[in-house]
Amino acid sequence: MRVLLAEDDDRIAADVATALSSAGYAVERVSSGKEAWFRGDTEDFDAVVLDLGLPEMDGLAVLNRWRGNDRRMPVLVLTARGSWIERVEGMDAGADDYLPKPFRMEELMARLRALIRRSAGMASPVLVNGELVLDTRQMKVTVAGVPIGLSAQEYRLLSYLMHHAGRVISQTELADHLYGQDAERDSNAIEVLIGRVRRKLGVDLIETRRGFGYLVPESS
Amino acid sequence: MRVLLAEDDDRIAADVATALSSAGYAVERVSSGKEAWFRGDTEDFDAVVLDLGLPEMDGLAVLNRWRGNDRRMPVLVLTARGSWIERVEGMDAGADDYLPKPFRMEELMARLRALIRRSAGMASPVLVNGELVLDTRQMKVTVAGVPIGLSAQEYRLLSYLMHHAGRVISQTELADHLYGQDAERDSNAIEVLIGRVRRKLGVDLIETRRGFGYLVPESS
DNA sequence: AGCCGGCTGTCAGCGTACTGTCAGGTTCGT
């Protein structure tokens, strides 16, 4: 699941990005309206989180252009607290949902899930990959039916890999999603984490592509 | 349980708010139609008490917009004039119940309880999870048939967890539902509460997902 | 009013599990 995050406030953007990635979404962040418009117009996203107060081009204008150009991906708009006028305008422009700032991260996640579910149709909350099963509701992992106790970081890492099963994920991508872009480049934290997860799950469930990254193979 | 109270008459609002909170609901009050719509559209409530004679936007319009936007929380409508027409319109707009002013507070509370029970459980007012049984009608809890005496907060916490059995609930989500959104972020009240409930019920019935939250496992 | 008991949130202390770092070893590709 790819999500486009258009938000110029670094603090908020970082928080949202972290939450999204640890929920297993692949996040692409942009911080200007023009960039948002361009990316959203030329790439496919499963959803967009769009702040209205963007530099260079107003969020509403971006949205209008997308819709005018037949881009129908679900868009969740962030608005300033209490600005109902913006909401109404946004609704007319074709937004699918709204969230006033400040918001609770959980609510954003819930609404985004709802949007994606509505548009894509029933993404199961349980990821299955061969013997490996990850229940996102219970945050529980089993291998061949045997429950595995994972720590928070371990769970996030595995969740991300499983949400992108069959794709090679680089160490930097993992680090970005686990720690944010301020991750230290010189650290083997990811390697250690991979090791710990492997020890608990079984060594073969996560493969290494030396020089590129890791992946959990599809229907292993 | 969070309840949105939309009522512009300060006297009535204060009375209802008092009654609701002393019955253990977390009450959020608004006094204009626009605000009601906004809050109800962007936040999660377990129920709404909605006056029809609101400034800025008519209660019926608010309700219509909610339902049009797929907000399904139970709504109890209040109106000054017990007119038939308004009642019919209200039901058409998706109200779940209707109460003419003046009303007796007990009746409001009873109807609200009924609404919440209906929307949450539908089938039965008794939540069962293995040995653990919670009777929302009598507000009684038993474990393996043995009655457990819980305080109000303890009961609310357990009730919320059981209504969402099988899902991990974060501390902030619990705090929001127990205290409303003005909850202090830095407090271990929830942890203490969890501890007290566990001591009474048995330690294994509520699991901890360190770093994420708590859950009562399904059909444990 | 005054006393009492239960409820509830705060606080401090404690133990455990988590997590990043490091050093040294191993594997892989070329």
Added chain:
DNA sequence: ACGAACCTGACAGTACGCTGACAGCCGGCT
């Protein structure tokens, strides 16, 4: 064979959650 990439065990600091004690509050009872 050599270096880079990766793995792994050990370790220390710390974050997280649990618990007992306590004080304020409220309602009930005398």
